[in-house]
Amino acid sequence: MRRRPTLSRLRVLEQTQWYSLDALLAMQLEALRGLLAHARRNVPYYRERLRDVDVDAIREPADLLRVPLLTRADAQGSSETRRSTAPPFVAIHKATSGTLGLPVSFGYEMDSETWRQAVRLRGYGWAGYRPGVRAFHFWGPGARQKGLRGAKVELDHLLRRERYFDCTVRSPDRLDAAIEHVKRFRPDVIVCFASAGGALARRVLETGARSWGTIPVICGAEALLPSDRAVMEDAFGPAVFETYGSREVMLMASECAEHDGLHVQMENVIVEVVVRDGDAVRHAAPGEVGEVAVTDLHNRAMPFIRYLNGDRAVAGDTTRCGCQRQLSRLKSIEGRVTAMLRDRAGAPVAGLFVHALLAHVGHAFRGFQAVQRADGAVTLRLVKSATFDETAHRYLLDGFERYLEGVPVTSEFLEDIPAGRNGKRQVILQDG
Ligand SMILES: [Zn+2]
Numbered sequence: 001m002r003r004r005p006t007l008s009r010l011r012v013l014e015q016t017q018w019y020s021l022d023a024l025l026a027m028q029l030e031a032l033r034g035l036l037a038h039a040r041r042n043v044p045y046y047r048e049r050l051r052d053v054d055v056d057a058i059r060e061p062a063d064l065l066r067v068p069l070l071t072r073a074d075a076q077g078s079s080e081t082r083r084s085t086a087p088p089f090v091a092i093h094k095a096t097s098g099t100l101g102l103p104v105s106f107g108y109e110m111d112s113e114t115w116r117q118a119v120r121l122r123g124y125g126w127a128g129y130r131p132g133v134r135a136f137h138f139w140g141p142g143a144r145q146k147g148l149r150g151a152k153v154e155l156d157h158l159l160r161r162e163r164y165f166d167c168t169v170r171s172p173d174r175l176d177a178a179i180e181h182v183k184r185f186r187p188d189v190i191v192c193f194a195s196a197g198g199a200l201a202r203r204v205l206e207t208g209a210r211s212w213g214t215i216p217v218i219c220g221a222e223a224l225l226p227s228d229r230a231v232m233e234d235a236f237g238p239a240v241f242e243t244y245g246s247r248e249v250m251l252m253a254s255e256c257a258e259h260d261g262l263h264v265q266m267e268n269v270i271v272e273v274v275v276r277d278g279d280a281v282r283h284a285a286p287g288e289v290g291e292v293a294v295t296d297l298h299n300r301a302m303p304f305i306r307y308l309n310g311d312r313a314v315a316g317d318t319t320r321c322g323c324q325r326q327l328s329r330l331k332s333i334e335g336r337v338t339a340m341l342r343d344r345a346g347a348p349v350a351g352l353f354v355h356a357l358l359a360h361v362g363h364a365f366r367g368f369q370a371v372q373r374a375d376g377a378v379t380l381r382l383v384k385s386a387t388f389d390e391t392a393h394r395y396l397l398d399g400f401e402r403y404l405e406g407v408p409v410t411s412e413f414l415e416d417i418p419a420g421r422n423g424k425r426q427v428i429l430q431d432g
Helices: 003-016 021-042 044-049 061-066 072-077 110-125 147-159 172-185 194-207 226-236 352-364 390-403
Strands: 092-097 103-108 135-139 162-166 189-193 217-220 240-246 250-254 262-264 269-277 280-283 289-296 307-315 329-334 340-342 348-350 365-373 378-384 409-413 428-431
Touching: 003 110, 021 044, 021 061, 061 269, 061 280, 072 103, 072 307, 092 110, 092 352, 103 352, 110 240, 110 250, 135 172, 135 194, 162 172, 172 194, 189 194, 194 217, 194 226, 194 348, 217 226, 226 240, 240 262, 240 307, 240 329, 250 269, 250 329, 262 269, 269 307, 340 365, 348 352, 352 365, 352 390, 378 390, 390 409
Parallel strands: 135 162, 135 189, 189 217, 217 240, 365 428, 378 409
Antiparallel strands: 092 103, 240 250, 250 262, 262 329, 269 280, 269 289, 289 307, 307 329, 340 348, 365 378
16 A cells, blocks of 8 residues: 555545535536647547547536447447546556456556555445454455565554454354454454355354354455344444445445435446436436446546446435535446355355466456266357467366365366357356
8 A cells, every 4th residue: 555645535524525516516527628728639539439429518517418428348348448648647456357257458557546545445344344353354356465565465454453354254153253253353344245244243142152242244246135234243343334445446445324325436436326318318217226337537547437346336316414414326236136056065165266266367358157966067168369388277176176075076178158048148147
């Protein structure tokens, strides 16, 4: 973390969160006009796409509808042409694995990293998390990185008194081990995958293990189901906070202590909920479900403008939140349910590890699907890309064998992944 710039930006964000909605919207739209002007001038992909957009005429949220959307397919196909040819340049490279198993490569500049960290600190701060508190991360693989960079990250975590515990395997033994950790470490806050927090809470209640007062729980990475929220409230106290983020832009929205929808991190992102009807696109009405379109206001190196990230959300209304912040709100996030696999003993193993593997080697495949049969055996259906190599294949098999201990894993190469009954190509499929 770039500590000093992050903390000074956090101090600014702690002021701006009390601004009026009008002031926040004005800030957002000014940043957007700057981004659009930059993109049209310096980003090959947008030179054409923004040609007919009158940037200076974008004065209110409804004007956003004049700016073209960026679909996932557009994002996948423009990983070269969406880079700025003038500074700032991409300093941090990442990739995401979509629900189709196809990665979106992206990058952003250092300044955007500072924004991301500061926004995360503010959003998590609403739940009581701040640098230096004891935080227990019940999180998926990839939270800790290996190698030299990992060593530095590790030290950072130690200084910040953060502990990581892999939540992928959810057998009773692993959950008990995590509970032991909570008892010994006495965290000030728990940060977890929503479904993992639910599984942990159920185990706490089952075994009567609770020996603590209220520990705030910050849930991310997947939708927080009401049933999971309820058990977490019983096991850790009533302070359960949902957050909404993605690899591409990090934290987009999070709950305050009112737990009445998720406040959008408006200074860094524009989050629209849109309804597409043929070629017509409109903003969803309050309470209506639509597709999330996110604009990263401070990534000029490789812009994401009105990016349809594949999530669906329920648009919030404009009533004032009890916390008095006027940052706009999403009512809820839909979907984002993690598919589960099973280990040899039948214990659930969260399929998110698959996405972590694909984030590393997804470039080698045009298509990917893991099918687990009733007898437990797993077949990886793979479609080779032009950059396929056997090392990537081996990496996938090793990863599956590590997380699904004792489960036979084989692979087969296909020309295409067959679509399911709903027309979608799921990454993880339970067959029988
Ligand atoms: Zn609030």
